[in-house]
Amino acid sequence: MNTLKTFLEMISYRENLDREGFILRENKDDKIAGPDSGGKDADKETSDKPQAKKRNFIKPRRPAEINYGIPPGKTDSASSALEQNREAINKLYGLPDNKDIITRDFFLGMNTTYKSMAVFIDGLTDKSVLNMLFEALMLFAEPPDADRGKLAALVMKALLPGNQVKMISSFKDILAAVNIGDTVLFFDGCAEAVAVETKGWEHRGVEMPVTEQIIRGPQEAFTETLRANTGLLRKIIKNENLTTEFFVVGRRSQTPVAVMYLRDLANPALVDEVKRRIKSIKTDAMLDSGVLEQLIEDHPYNLHPTILATERPDRVASKILEGRVAIIVDGSPFVLTAPATMYEQLHTGEELYNRWQYGTFIRWLRAAAFLLSFLLPGLYLAIVLYHQEMLPTELILAIAGNREKVPFPSIVEVLLMELSFELIREAGLRIPGVMGSTIGIVGALILGQAAVQANIVSPILVILVAVTGLASFAIPYYSLAFSLRIYRFIYIALGSMLGFFGISMGLFAHVALAANLKSFGVPYLAPTGPKTSDWTDVVSVAPVFFQEKRPDYINPLDLTRQPKVSRGWIKGGGNQDD
Amino acid sequence: MIKEGKFGLAEAIILMAVSNVARVFLPYPRYLVELGGSAAWMTPIGGLAVTLVGAYIMSLVLKKNPDNTIIEITEEAFGSILGITFNLITIAFFISVCFLFVREFSEALITAALPETPISVIATVYIAIGLLGSYLGIEAIARSTRLTYIYVFGGIVLLLFALTPQWKFDNLFPVFGNGFFPIFGLGAFSTAAVTEIILAAVLVQAIGGADKYMRINFFAALIAFTVLGVLLAALVLTMGKEVATETSLPFYRLSRNIYLGRFFQRVEALFIIIWSIVGAIKIALTLYGASVSLARTLKLPDYRPLIWPLGLIVFIFSFLPPDLPTTMKLDTDFLRPFAHIPNYLLPLLILAAYWLKGRMRRAGS
Incomplete structure (x- = not known):
């Protein structure tokens, strides 16, 4: 009988009633007003107005109306009864479901009348510090005869070995302390709690900088802590x-x-x-x-x-x-x-660690890279489409000869290559490390060699896109390089539509918009627009002993960095070292 | 009160100088060669003298009321009806400068670089940039001028040096060309219109007040007239006065002449970048001047709502002349004589009005 039923089930059709498995339904209070409006009003509203007429639109709620999980009325002070405190903690943290939060009961100084409780979060606290803490409180502490109400103060002053200890009484502070990895101790009969610093979570150590590498200079980078x-x-x-x-x-x-x-x-x-x-x-x-x-x-x-x-x-x-x-x-x-400022975003700091001549050279190189990174493809298009006479005859013939077999207009060609390059860039960033070498093959072979051989793009354009890419990588600040990447496409559009005129109009608008920017009250193009007297560390780097003033545009309280003669050993320098 | 922002002395000088230099890139120098012949380079001397005297008179007027601009001073001197009439003349002057420049720069670009582009597209781009610049305000215009002027003057210097092999000093003779009166008389009358001291007088609060007004105009005029003189000299030296009078865009023609070996030749496309930027600065500045003057005349708290309608007026006016020769004729016969009214006549009239008022007050007491 059973076998027959199973067989019939196997060959007959039954509708799958649980097709969707799980549906995340809209919250009731998302549909109707805020949580404070109460159930009655909500029901009335739904019954009075037909559902179909309601717009699919959620009324924005002010932050004050949103319940962030702290039950109202429970953010007040801790009670002197340990059990009440435990109840409050359980409610606030959703215990016993919430497994990260540990409440540990113990007797102070092994005396059963001194009931105490520790609350901490597993994973945020240092276990060895905690062990030492309990050792001190349970084994080495003498149960004091003092007034129970002042127990917390006494424990803090006399019994605890922790290095940062403070007394707190409101649950708001207690939650804040526990949430950042401290341990909070409650004592029966005392309305105050003691928070002991026991932070110790998993974190990355100080490593080398990943995105801002330099050769000369400190090699430490910030971490997440x-x-x-x-x-x-x-x-x-x-x-x-x-x-x-x-x-x-x-x-x-x-x-x-x-x-x-x-x-x-x-x-x-x-x-x-x-x-x-x-x-x-x-x-x-x-x-x-x-x-x-x-x-x-x-x-x-x-x-x-x-x-x-x-x-x-x-x-x-x-x-x-x-x-x-x-x-x-x-x-x-x-x-x-x-x-x-923008100039600062083109610095790396390494220019100052190197000797000033090298720094100046690198900065000028970077200035050229800055311009090339967003202007080069646009200029190429302007020249090829509008200003052919600008190039020497041999060069224009070489370009024309290369372009002869390419079936696309120059603008399509440039956009194709630029987009491919952007794709390589993005893919190279996202590709899992073990497959990293693939991107090199794809980039170099397919988009360089093969595209040219297939007559999709002209070889000169591959060079151009490569130089643009290199120039854009030479810009040290990622956000600035990113903005120039986007500007590049604007200049491609301008150059292809209006030639040099379009590019110069774009440049004027770009400069005017940038000159209008302010960063915390400081003009973005300082110290050149507006011009201030700072010149020692903008594009050219002056020798370190000439850098006597701090940037004027920041208006620091003390403008002088070093005296006029900072090298005391040179002739006449020794007596001026104030 | 209209918020204008403030900038330094150097920025103000450069802004005014670049604004004054703008005319050099247009057909204007050709007219001066026609006027002065081989001595065309001397024509700016008289203009410089007139400009400096004009600027001095204007600074005297501005010092009568150091907290305000020429717009308020005009109204104070002549009363509301006559004052507003004079201010409307000033505004009309700015608008005519703006629309003639839009037209002439657009025509010049079509001749030089974009022969197949419709003029409406180029004029639209110029107006758009002018709107943006005047919307961002005088501070942004001044700062971007400060950042770009190096390339403008660098380009002019490069042009001069690159042309030196082609200079023929015989072209400068006879030394006094067409005679004293055309050079110093007519030349002064014509070149005095190059500078817009009234524009600086409208912007006087932004450029640092009446005290700095004279200094700014002195240096700006000096720079502009030097550039004009040097370019006229280069033009005559390179091409001779006969050929020079036949070119419609002398500066463009000069840059086409550059030939330094096989690789460095015909760099006029580079100069397109320079002049179109100068044109944009000039257009933005005059549009700003027009809208600020109008806002001050109407006593509005902000000039920005006026930019759009004024820009539209400029755009439409720029298409009214049927062709380039008509535009140039308008420039020569209408704009340049007209320029003398707000630039030189107005300050004199204001001074006279103040003097009369003072006399009457004294007579009354």
């Missing part, structure tokens, strides 16, 4: 005026953001403006400094970046020493510095 990053900076600037201020951004992620500056150097108005912008941000998560950059920059609609991001501590230190402000976001190995 905020404290390590501030430490890296403080290691370079050993100065009591170096100030680190903390802010918390992101209502859900509660990401710490640090602002670092030299108190006696950075312009207070600048520091206040940076702090004002960071404090004003209302968002739910801050995953990288790139997000913060977009939230605090002056001109989000212009292609040019107006904030500098770098992963090298020595560069950030040099910015802080000029009077700028550094912004470090926890979890991001890129530190922002503001204000930023």
Whole structure:
């Protein structure tokens, strides 16, 4: 009988009723008003108005209306009864479902009357520190005879070996402490808790910079840990005026953001403006400094970046020493510095570590690369399409001869190659490391050799695209290079439509728009537009002993970097070393 | 109050100088060669003197009310009806400069580089850039001028050096060309219109106030007239006065003449970049001047809403002349004599009005 049934089931048709498996239905309160409106009103609204007439549109809710998970009324102070505190913790963290949060019961000094509880998060805390903590509290502590209400203070002062200890009483502070890896201790009969610093999570060590490599100079890079990053900076600037201020951004992620500056150097108005912008941000998560950059920059609609991001501590230190402000976001190995100018985004810092002649050479080379990276394809098109007479006859004949077999117009040819190049770039970035060599073969053989042999593009264009690509890689700041990559296509369009006239009009508009940019009140093209007296470290690098002044456009509190004669050993230099 | 921004002395000088140089790239130098013959290079001397005197008178006028521009001062001096009439003349002057330049630069580009492009496309691009520049404001225009002037003057110097092998000094003789009156009389009358001291007087608050006005105009005029003189000399030296009077775009013709070995020849395309940028600066600046003057005349808090309608007016006006010769004739017969009214006559009239007012007040008391 059973066998027959199974057989029939195998050969007969039955409709699959569970076709979709899982459907994520819309929330009830997403459809109807906010959570505060209550069930009755919501039901009334749905029954009164027919569903079909409702627009598919969710009313934006103000942040105050959104419930971020903290039950109302539970953010108040801790109670003196241990059981009540435990209940509150269980409710707040969703215990026992939430397996990361550990509540550990123990008796202070092995005395059963002193019931205590520790709360911490597994994975964020250092196990050896925790072990030492429990050892001290359970084995070596003498149960005190003091008033139970003052137990927390006594434990903190007399019994705990932890290095950063503080007393807290509100659940808001308790949650904040536990969430960043501290251990919070509750004692029965005491309305206050003790937070002990036990942070210790898995993280990457300090490594070599990945995107900003230099030959001469420090080879350390920032990591994802905020404290390590501030430490890296403080290691370079050993100065009591170096100030680190903390802010918390992101209502859900509660990401710490640090602002670092030299108190006696950075312009207070600048520091206040940076702090004002960071404090004003209302968002739910801050995953990288790139997000913060977009939230605090002056001109989000212009292609040019107006904030500098770098992963090298020595560069950030040099910015802080000029009077700028550094912004470090926890979890991001890129530190922002503001204000930023375009010239600064074309520097690497290495020019100063090398001798000044080499630095100057590299900077001029980079200036040429800067222009080539967005102008070259457009100029080529303008010359080939409109201004053939500009080229010497032999060269134009060579180009024409090469182009003879190519079936496309020049503009299609250029766009084809540029798009392929952009594809190689993107694919080369995303390709898994083990397959890395494939991209070289694809790029070099297929797009170079084979495309020319198949008469899809002319050889001169391959050279041109390669040079443009090289020039664009020579630009040290990724965001700036990115903006120029996009500008390149605008100049291709202008050059192919209007020749040199189009390109010069594009340049004028580009320059006017860039000259209009401001980064935290500082013109983006400073110190050339507007012209200030700083010339020692813009395109040409002056010898280090000539760099007597800090950049004027940042308006630091102290403009002088070093006295007129900084080399005390030269003739007449010794008596001027004030 | 209209927010104009501020910039430094050097930026102001360069802005005014580049604005004054713009005419050099148009058919204008040809007219001067016609006027002065082999002594064409002397024609700017008289103009420079007139300009400096004019600028001095204008600075005296501006010092009567250092917190305001020439627009408010005109109204203060003549009362509202006559003052507004004079201000409208000034605005009409800016608009005529702007539309004639749009037309002449567009025509020049068609001759030099883009023979098959419709003129409306080129004029549209120029107007668009002018709108953008005047929308961004005088500060952005001044800064971009400061960043591009090196290439403009560098290009002119390069042109001069590249042409030296072709110079024939015989072409400069006779030394006084067509005689004293054409050179210094008519020349002064004509070249005095090259500078727009009224434009600087409208922008006086942005360029640093009435105190710096004279200094800025002195250097700007010096630079512009030197460039004009040197180019006229180069033109006559290279081609001789007969050929020079036959070219419609002398500067373009000069750059075509460059021949330094097989590789470096016919670089006129490079000069297209230079003049189109100078043209864009000039158009943006005059459009800005027109809209700011109008906003000040109408006492509006912002000039930006006026840019679009004024740009449209300029665009339409630029197509009214049927062809290039008519445009050039308009420039010679209408614009240049007209330029003397706001530039030189207006400040004199204002001074006279102030003087009369002072006398009447004294007589009354």
